Amino acid sequence: MAVSTNCYGDPMVDELAPRFAQRATWKLSTVAQRSHQLLAAAFAERGRRGYDFRVLAALDHFGELHQAAIGRHTGLDPSDVTQTVRDLEAAGELTRLPSSEDRRRMVIAITPAGKRTLSRLESAIDTAEAALLAPLSDAQRERLLEGLEVLAQAHDRR
Amino acid sequence: MAVSTNCYGDPMVDELAPRFAQRATWKLSTVAQRSHQLLAAAFAERGRRGYDFRVLAALDHFGELHQAAIGRHTGLDPSDVTQTVRDLEAAGELTRLPSSEDRRRMVIAITPAGKRTLSRLESAIDTAEAALLAPLSDAQRERLLEGLEVLAQAHDRR
DNA sequence: TCAAAACGTTGGTGACGCCAACGATATGGA
């Protein structure tokens, strides 16, 4: 028996316990999890992950950066920057050269291939984001975004 | 120097790249991450994690359940149910007995200690949730929740 | 009766976020 029955004897699809399913934090994490699924799948198709996108986007926007700056502009831990930059360099998406001014630093720059990858990832994200938000009316979407904006600002990463 | 300077020479706190920081999915994941931080910290103080809470909540709400049913009522993978139930049983929060009707099944029931833990976790979650949503006005909160509700429903776990 | 399904378990994988510690280098104040 794959379904349980409620007190009326009706067949009942297994339900999540309201004890947590009604919580704002649960709904939030459900939606975020779905978002992550869609994005991770889109990235994985291209052999990349969220970290790669963030690093490429930061380089494209700010130009050359050393790794610590990449970390600050992406919210990544320095150790994760190291790994991500290593992967992206191996894939030819960026260059990594020792700084002439500061011998501790590595100067990272996006390559043309990296820019192409970035725009491909960006389109994939557009698609995923559209799929995620599709169930909302325009008004609902705007109101949701307003709340997220306020909270994201208040609980800033950085 | 912990800050960089913009083109006007003003000191500038390192900013996230708008390329992703302006995306709905980014804001969503930022807020969800913050929520997770608050909840995980609250759980960790009591030596528990989200899985434990979900399992206890399901048992408290539905009564005795076998493990597969716990999985369906919590969104957990069966293998994670196994681990979580093992931990909770070791802590005396639930009992685990072979079913007399179906020798494949284990019948799980919450104990009084488990109920106490559950209500303590619940208070901690209340606090965390309040802290998370505090920056919102009542109207903003309601509008945010409406959007999350629609999306959580549409992209249901199950 | 017997193939198919369900059950619980073991032992993984991956993404993301984070931490401690280290050697090398740069900086700034005494």
Added chain:
DNA sequence: TCCATATCGTTGGCGTCACCAACGTTTTGA
């Protein structure tokens, strides 16, 4: 100028959450 302090990149690790494949056991339903 010297030296404590800070920063940089790196290694190796941890925890949470979500998920998967494979397995032996037991139940089911055609």
